[in-house]
Amino acid sequence: MPTFVYMTRCDGCGHCVDICPSDIMHIDKVTRRAYNIEPNMCWECYSCVKACPHQAIDVRGYADFAPLGHSVRVKRDEEKGVIAWRIKFRNGKKDMDLLAPITTKPWGTCIPQLGDASAPTQEQRDSQLLFNEPKYIRMDEGDIHTLESNGLTMKEGVYY
Amino acid sequence: MAYKTIVEDNIDILVAGAGLGGCGAAWEARYWGQNKKIVIAEKANIDRSGAVAQGLYAINCYMGTRFGENNPEDHVRYARIDLMGIVREDLLFDMARHVDSAVHQFEEWGLPIMRNPKTGAYQREGRWQIMIHGESYKPIVAEAAKKSADKVYNRICVTHLLMDESKENRVAGAVGFNVRTGDYHVFKSKTVIVGAGGASNIYKPRSVGEGAGRVWYAPWSSGSAYGLLIGAGAKMTQMENRIVLARFKDGYGPVGAYFLHLKTYTQNCLGEEYESKWWPQLQEMVGKEYLDPEASHRTHRPIPTCLRNHALISEVNAGRGPIHMVTMEAFQDPHLEEIGWHNFLGMTVGQAVLWAATDVDPKYENPELTTSEPYVMGSHATGCGAWCSGPEDVSPPEYFWGYNRMTTVEGLFGAGDAVGGTPHAFSSGSFTEGRLAAKAACKYIDDGKAEGIVVSQQQLEERRKEIYKPLEHYRIYRNEITAGSVNPNYINPRQALDRLQKLMDEYAGGVTVNYMTNEKLLQIGLKKMKILEEDLEKIGAENIHELLRAWEVKHRHLTSEAVMQHTLFRKETRWPGYYYRGDALKVDDKNWHVLTVSRRDPTTGEYTMEKAPCYHIVDTAEESAA
Numbered sequence: 001m002p003t004f005v006y007m008t009r010c011d012g013c014g015h016c017v018d019i020c021p022s023d024i025m026h027i028d029k030v031t032r033r034a035y036n037i038e039p040n041m042c043w044e045c046y047s048c049v050k051a052c053p054h055q056a057i058d059v060r061g062y063a064d065f066a067p068l069g070h071s072v073r074v075k076r077d078e079e080k081g082v083i084a085w086r087i088k089f090r091n092g093k094k095d096m097d098l099l100a101p102i103t104t105k106p107w108g109t110c111i112p113q114l115g116d117a118s119a120p121t122q123e124q125r126d127s128q129l130l131f132n133e134p135k136y137i138r139m140d141e142g143d144i145h146t147l148e149s150n151g152l153t154m155k156e157g158v159y160y
Numbered sequence: 161m162a163y164k165t166i167v168e169d170n171i172d173i174l175v176a177g178a179g180l181g182g183c184g185a186a187w188e189a190r191y192w193g194q195n196k197k198i199v200i201a202e203k204a205n206i207d208r209s210g211a212v213a214q215g216l217y218a219i220n221c222y223m224g225t226r227f228g229e230n231n232p233e234d235h236v237r238y239a240r241i242d243l244m245g246i247v248r249e250d251l252l253f254d255m256a257r258h259v260d261s262a263v264h265q266f267e268e269w270g271l272p273i274m275r276n277p278k279t280g281a282y283q284r285e286g287r288w289q290i291m292i293h294g295e296s297y298k299p300i301v302a303e304a305a306k307k308s309a310d311k312v313y314n315r316i317c318v319t320h321l322l323m324d325e326s327k328e329n330r331v332a333g334a335v336g337f338n339v340r341t342g343d344y345h346v347f348k349s350k351t352v353i354v355g356a357g358g359a360s361n362i363y364k365p366r367s368v369g370e371g372a373g374r375v376w377y378a379p380w381s382s383g384s385a386y387g388l389l390i391g392a393g394a395k396m397t398q399m400e401n402r403i404v405l406a407r408f409k410d411g412y413g414p415v416g417a418y419f420l421h422l423k424t425y426t427q428n429c430l431g432e433e434y435e436s437k438w439w440p441q442l443q444e445m446v447g448k449e450y451l452d453p454e455a456s457h458r459t460h461r462p463i464p465t466c467l468r469n470h471a472l473i474s475e476v477n478a479g480r481g482p483i484h485m486v487t488m489e490a491f492q493d494p495h496l497e498e499i500g501w502h503n504f505l506g507m508t509v510g511q512a513v514l515w516a517a518t519d520v521d522p523k524y525e526n527p528e529l530t531t532s533e534p535y536v537m538g539s540h541a542t543g544c545g546a547w548c549s550g551p552e553d554v555s556p557p558e559y560f561w562g563y564n565r566m567t568t569v570e571g572l573f574g575a576g577d578a579v580g581g582t583p584h585a586f587s588s589g590s591f592t593e594g595r596l597a598a599k600a601a602c603k604y605i606d607d608g609k610a611e612g613i614v615v616s617q618q619q620l621e622e623r624r625k626e627i628y629k630p631l632e633h634y635r636i637y638r639n640e641i642t643a644g645s646v647n648p649n650y651i652n653p654r655q656a657l658d659r660l661q662k663l664m665d666e667y668a669g670g671v672t673v674n675y676m677t678n679e680k681l682l683q684i685g686l687k688k689m690k691i692l693e694e695d696l697e698k699i700g701a702e703n704i705h706e707l708l709r710a711w712e713v714k715h716r717h718l719t720s721e722a723v724m725q726h727t728l729f730r731k732e733t734r735w736p737g738y739y740y741r742g743d744a745l746k747v748d749d750k751n752w753h754v755l756t757v758s759r760r761d762p763t764t765g766e767y768t769m770e771k772a773p774c775y776h777i778v779d780t781a782e783e784s785a786a
Contacts, residue, residue, distance in 0.1 A: 002370055021204040021213045022373075022380045023315075023339055023708060037705070040372040041379045044510035045214035061510075061517040062371035065410045070516035072509060076295070083295050085505050087512055091519045100502055102296040105270030108303045114190040115308070125603065128254075128553060130595050131191040136264040137257060139228050145257040146553055150233055151780045154250065154556050158753045160240070160776035 002039030002062065003048055009056030010034055016048035016057060025057075050076040050083075078107050164343045165624070168311070171349035172196035173601050175309070175594075176318045176334050177203065177384065179210020180298075180587045181576025182355025183305035184262065184594025185601075189353075190308035192602035200309045201316040201336065201347060203356075203708075204380060206302045210357060211378050212587050216294040217506035218285050218417060219273075220586035222263050223256055227281035230288075232256035236777050238288065239584040242464050242541055244450050244734050244747065246398065246755060248581030249777045250550035250559050255585055259592045263290070266588075271300050286420035287460055288584070295506055301591065315339045318384070319627050319711050321352060321392040321572065326614040331392065331572040333615065335623045342704045344624050350610035351571045351601040355594055358537025358544065358577035359383030359719045361657065363402075364665035364672065365533050367410065374510055376405050376412040377535045385545065385578040386536070387715025390722055393762040394567040395547035397580035397755050397772070399719075400726035402534040403465075403542035404675060404738050406472050408485065409528040413511025415485065417503045422490040426472070426529060428480040435463075438471040445736055446747045465541040469531055469737030473674065483529045487522035497523060533671045534664075534739065536719055538577040539590050542738075544723075545580030547757050547772070548573075551596070556775050563604050565597035568759075571610055573597040581755060630710040634700035650700030653709035656692070660717055663688050668724050669739035678743040682728040689721050693765070718760075721767075726756050729769040 003025070005016075010033040016025040017034060024038040025048050034057070036042060049057045061070060069090040076083045085098040114131060128144050137144060147153060173189045175182045178200045189198045202209055223230045235256040236249050263282075267273045272293035274283035282290040306312055318336035325332075333349040360377040373379050390396060407415060418424045428434045436453065443451045446467065456463050472483050491497045500522060504512040514520075520527055538545035546567040550559045565573050575597045576590030585593060604610065630653075637649035645652055651659075664670055667685025669677040677685075696714055701707040732748040733741045754771040761768075 002373065019205050019208050021208050021210075021378065023204065023705060026705070039370045042373040043214065043379050044374065044513060045208070045378070046509050047208040047213060059509075059513060061513045062367065062369070062374055064367055064369045064371040066514050066517035068517075070513060072513045072516055074505075074509075078296075083505075085512075087501070087516050089516050089519050089521070093519070094516070094521055096501065098498065098501060098505060100293045100295060100506070101272045102293065103270040103300065104267075104272050107270075111269050111304045111307050113307055114187070115194050117191060117194075119194055120192060125192065125606075128551060130258055130261060130599060131188055132265065133258065133261050136226055136261045139226050145225075145232050145253075147253075147777070150231060152233055152777050153780050154554070154775045155778050156556070156773045156775050158245075158749050158774075160245075160778050 002042045003036045003057050003059050005034050006056050006058065007031070007033065009054045011054060013053065015051045015053060019047050019051040021045060021047060046074060049074055076102065163628070165346065166343050167346045167348065168199055169348045170197060171199045171333065171347055172351065172605055173198045173598065174334060174347050174349035174352045175200045176352055176354050176388065177356030178206045178302070178305055179355055179357060179576060179590070180212055180301060181578065181590040181594040182353065183301045184591035185353040185355055185575050185598040186305040186309045188595035189598035189602060192599045196602065196605070198309045199347060199349070200305065200312045201318050201334065202312065202314050203317050205314045206305065206312055207299045210298065211381060212298045213378065214509065215506050216292065216297050216587055217503045218289045218291055219263055219588045220289045220416070221259055221584060221589040222282065222288065222290045223260050224281060225260050227279070229281070233777055235288065238462065240776070242462055243543060243583050244446070244464055244466065245753060246734065246774055247543055247583060248550065248559065248755070249775060250555040251548065251579065251582045253554055253777060254551045254564070254596065255582060255589045255592050258596065259588050262592045262595065263588050266300065269300050269304060271297060285417055289416060289420060291421070293506065297587070313345065316345050317708050317711055318388065320623055321388055322348070322615050322619065323392065324613045325616055325619065326612050329393065330570040330613070332613045335620070335627070337627055337707065339704055339708045344627065346620055348615060350605050350613065351573065353573040353575055353594065353597045353601060354385055354388055354578045355575045356384035356388060356578060357381035358385060358535065359716055360535055362536060362660060362664050362716045362720045363533040363670040364661040366530070366671055374410065374412060376407060376532050377537060381537070382712035382715050383536060383719035384715045386719040386722060389546045389567060389574065389578060390718045390760050391762060392569050392572060393759065394569045394572060395757050395759045396722055397545065397547040397757050398543045399536070399722040399758065400730050400756060401542050401544055401735065402536045402723060402738060403540055404469055404534050405532040406469055406529055407532055408511055409530040411508065411511030411514040412532060413504050413508045418485060418487070418500065422496050422500055424485050424487050424490050426483050426485055428475050429482060430480060434475040434480065435468065435471040438474050442467060442470055442736065445733065445745060447749070450747065466735040466737035472529070473531055473737060477674065484526040485529050486526050488524065488526055491523035534669065534675070536723055538580055538582060539585040541583055543581045543583040545578055545582070546574045548579050558773055559775070564600040565593060566600060566604070571604060573601050630699045630701035630707055633698060634702055637700065647700065650698050651695055652700055653706055653713050656696060656699055656713045657716070659692055660713065660720060663692065664720050668727060675739045676742050677727060677739060678741055679728060682724055686724050689724060692717060722758060722760070725758055725767045725769065730756050
């Protein structure tokens with residue numbers, strides 16, 4: 001769904017320009033407000049809609065198959081860790097509120113700095129293990145799966 | 161032109177493209193290279209870039225080894241049958257034995273993963289999929305990459321890889337331009353991990369006008385994974401193995417959760433089950449090895465994705481379309497109804513918009529399905545990508561040349577869509593491949609393989625000139641005409657893309673020809689592709705944004721040419737439902753149970769094609785060891 005920007009809400013802050021994965025939210029030089037410069041390269045990903053601090057950006061379904069008169073609005077809150085959606089049908093018969101978590105931890109606090117982790121040993125370097133393994137990759141306390149440990153061989157050809 | 165040249169020197173690991181694969185690479189590289197210089201170059205903003213920018217509602221690749229659910233070889237068998245036998249099983253096994261560790265770390269970082277209240281294990285959607293609240297999947301993973309990287313350059317369109325001039329076939333970094341400032345960026349690096357994306361928009365889409373953006377894979381997935389690697393002379397594999405998706409009509413909303421979790425099913429316009437009646441005829445085309453409905457009923461063995469597409473396509477062609485997804489039963493349960501909607505909001509909001517716009521309430525109406533235009537990528541039910549080395553403890557000699565996930569160019573690694581023969585990696589598997597590539601890249605440097613790299617000023621100047629040529633070309637010829645976009649000296653990026661899409665559609669099995677092609681069509685297509693290549697030298701860009709689009713279409717073109725060459729080479733129809741070789745409509749295991757490998761000579765543009773053996777994992781004992 002191509003995005004569009006409400007004239008009275010946009011203040012030209014550029015958050016949408018900064019986040020758009022498709023580089024299609026630009027600031028209009030005359031109005032000094034954002035707009036979608038290339039609707040046919042818009043994936044309706046809502047990244048700009050979520051990033052806008054003034055709820056100035058909305059979506060109108062693609063003209064070639066979506067009739068007018070619908071609405072899918074969103075508010076994403078990183079501090080509360082939730083996203084709230086509201087879907088309204090064209091015929092007014094359905095009006096849904098949907099809420100979902102976006103994170104279970106305070107933002108960005110639970111990712112370790114691997115530069116400070118104890119340095120890998122030569123043995124680890126020569127092994128097939130990645131950081132933090134074999135944690136999580138086995139049910140038992142065993143090492144990483146190999147062809148040998150799992151009783152397998154690689155055989156060339158059609159049959160298996 | 162007044163654009164500055166900005167040089168980032170002495171990089172150890174350059175990550176080109178920071179989707180899930182690139183983020184995995186940057187994150188892991190810090191552990192094995194604690195003193196190494198790690199730099200990310202990303203075309204958009206790392207917080208919302210790549211195929212997962214919008215979010216995901218499921219992680220489609222998780223073994224659950226920890227919960228006793230699957231072993232890596234189970235996943236290999238699954239991906240193998242789904243891709244009609246032709247995959248790189250060493251790479252698949254390797255990805256599968258590590259992928260769970262990535263997923264559990266995502267949860268530690270804050271990604272909400274649903275749990276089964278009875279077992280405590282992750283909530284399964286199907287055998288391989290787990291359900292998540294993944295609206296912020298990408299921003300969370302990006303935090304990890306940013307934590308590990310020394311520098312993140314957002315909004316850099318990487319156009320070319322740099323090559324070492326002291327040793328042939330060795331990478332030396334990358335160049336590109338900033339899509340905001342226009343500045344020329346040079347990254348001199350000992351290794352490069354390409355995490356760039358596969359290709360949407362190379363085939364004419366079903367939608368027209370505005371709706372052309374409603375592609376299944378992200379419109380910003382410009383085939384740069386392939387454009388960069390092919391341009392550097394890396395060998396590619398399985399590029400003919402494009403994918404067609406059966407999805408909700410127009411919105412291309414995902415069907416996985418609907419089939420697997422909501423237990424919805426499909427029927428034709430008469431309300432009949434239609435798939436099974438196509439199986440006998442299809443079995444004659446592909447053989448019982450690949451289509452055995454009875455075995456599939458008895459076991460977990462899936463019916464390959466392409467073959468299910470074939471049934472849908474055939475039923476529609478027989479005049480019994482549209483195909484409907486029967487949602488009216490499942491959606492009577494309010495809990496399942498909510499999941500159905502959340503599923504879209506978490507990863508394909510456009511489908512929710514479309515149903516709201518057309519008043520389709522799946523509780524009271526069964527929505528339509530369709531098959532999409534083809535896409536070229538390597539992490540869904542398809543395995544296009546570079547021919548990469550596997551891990552030393554798994555790979556047979558033909559698949560191993562020193563460093564895991566290294567392409568045939570020294571120091572050049574891949575992850576995600578960039579790696580060929582590894583379908584069903586999805587988000588978590590792509591991240592895992594990035595991690596594997598990063599560890600290997602650190603080892604490559606520590607082994608002294610990246611010493612004495614030379615990049616001349618001349619190479620940098622030539623690339624600079626090449627990058628800005630579309631702007632220069634436009635400037636020279638623009639004022640020959642009064643106004644408008646019709647000019648005898650140049651085409652603009654959109655015009656080039658339209659031509660590419662039409663060409664691919666008509667000659668290489670797009671949607672308007674029902675995915676059909678043959679040798680003659682492909683030969684004509686390749687001729688036209690060469691002429692398009694000449695015209696791409698004359699592409700005109702009015703501004704920096706158009707320059708971005710110009711380079712995207714150049715990458716898409718290189719990708720498309722590889723697709724045609726590979727499709728021409730493989731004289732069989734290995735994946736009916738993805739595409740058909742009308743002149744060889746059967747699976748031909750005698751001649752084509754092999755991986756196809758290509759190389760495009762970077763100086764002459766000539767293609768050489770070869771077959772590589774297909775190795776399979778087999779049990780040494782009768783019963784699989786747990």
